[in-house]
Amino acid sequence: MGGDHAPEIVVEGASEAKIRYPDIEFIFFGNKKILEPLINGKNNLSGSEIVHTDEAINSNDKPSYVIRRGANTSMALAIKSVRDKSNAMVSAGNTGALMGFSKLFLKTISGINRPAIVACFPTKQGEVCMLDLGANIECDKNNLIQFALMGQAFAKIVIGVKNPKVSLLNVGEEEIKGFSYIQNASETLKNLSKIINYCGYIEGDRITEGLVDVIVTDGFTGNIALKTAEGTAGFFTNSLKEALKKSIFSKLGYFLAKNSLEGFRAHMDPRKYNGAVFLGLNGIVVKSHGGTDSFGFANAIGVAYDMAKYNFIEDLKKKLSITTKHLDL
């Protein structure tokens, strides 16, 4: 029931995802009266399980309030289902509430102190994943090391790189740059070269270069960097659109260039990268952008599908158990 266009685009997105991944089975959580006709309107979804509840979380509900009172909301029931029987959960709802319930019902994996939010972005060469995007304002050395391990396991499955390159976001490439907890994390990651393909620091202007597969930072910086990139991208796209509408010549020019611009547009399409994941929990929870459409929602489902199918959590646990043998995290 969460997001700007729910539940319509959620059901639409599920139907699109089912075409791509026919072995998915969906359980829908929410108001049965609204959901049932939507679901039965889709051939490939009709008859899917619906868990009815009248309660839903609003986008502006305070997480702390919701977590005390919202145990019967569609969001809470869906996350409990991940704990009890589902392989993964996708929601376009309130991020803070989703994180709160996820921590409460799923708990963090042993060896992970705090979950982190990860997502993928387009670069000059393929994609990059970045974490933490805002779950933890303040981080320490161990958080960064755990984020690096989680990011690596995530990139392997979701981007599909064999031995993902991992970097720490910093204000320079020299060892002496940035906060000491970043320097200490860097030192430790260098000593984990058998477990992780650590490539040193990366600066903000190289995030989009595609030189590494995983960029690790604290949740404050990650959130600012992500949003700054989104804002700049939006600013460019809009300014360009305005410019191309200016004259009859530019309109004609745009028409002629349209095919060539299509690839560019497709590569940048934010819907393609929809699906931020809460990593570090005993369960897969994917947060879709609240304003996305069915194509975007289907992509978020795709992320959840890949993570479940390719045993993300088992893979991460294995990595963590090897690491804790090497280190005292």
Add this chain to the structure above:
Amino acid sequence: MGGDHAPEIVVEGASEAKIRYPDIEFIFFGNKKILEPLINGKNNLSGSEIVHTDEAINSNDKPSYVIRRGANTSMALAIKSVRDKSNAMVSAGNTGALMGFSKLFLKTISGINRPAIVACFPTKQGEVCMLDLGANIECDKNNLIQFALMGQAFAKIVIGVKNPKVSLLNVGEEEIKGFSYIQNASETLKNLSKIINYCGYIEGDRITEGLVDVIVTDGFTGNIALKTAEGTAGFFTNSLKEALKKSIFSKLGYFLAKNSLEGFRAHMDPRKYNGAVFLGLNGIVVKSHGGTDSFGFANAIGVAYDMAKYNFIEDLKKKLSITTKHLDL
């Protein structure tokens, strides 16, 4: 002598600036044998004062080393000249060394604990200035408040807004977001409404909206945000160029749209925004991008010119004395 194309573009840039601001007088610091023919090759510069020195700072010299040994370098002499007789100094050289010498020779203004780096960027509506862009990795509440006051005085003169709107960069707009030192700074700035036009928090995706004139943050976050924006902008521009070169149709399309794109390109031109300023010192020091051309360097000179002409430092000192009456900073 600093920067990738010095001293040629420095002299060229000075000549271009002199056309715009005929009342500027230049003193050039560096190797007289190289500088003299360049300067005398420009009609409007010929006969300018040259302070000769054989020593210059390299772009990869360590600031700590340079500050101990580099008292006779062109950079050090130019900054001493700001202390002793010049109104402002512009350099395209080593940023760390420039900051080190500036602190050493100019000292911070009374009421300012630490200098900050500020620069302007294009937005949907005009420009915005942001600070700190990297002088201080770790900041406290008082630093942020002082940055806000400095940024306001800077925007008034350099962007030319009467009552600049000032915001703190944060991961959300609600009061409870972010680090407590940001929340405390926000609280204090609200109480300074007679002195500063404080508009609350701003998120990364709204930096380019042009809703405020000054964005205040710590040097770590500011550096990451600035570079992320630069990287994203570069990524878009390059991807677009590539796309437009793809076919004969897109090339023709680009040709037709060229005029309309010109305004867009001009608004985004990084050379227009060249000139980062070290604020909070007893003197005006402007850092030009090392890789800029003469047009960019002339713009950095323009920033220094405006700050000197419109008494930036006196203006800031006045503001600080009123503020300290209100607060114990």
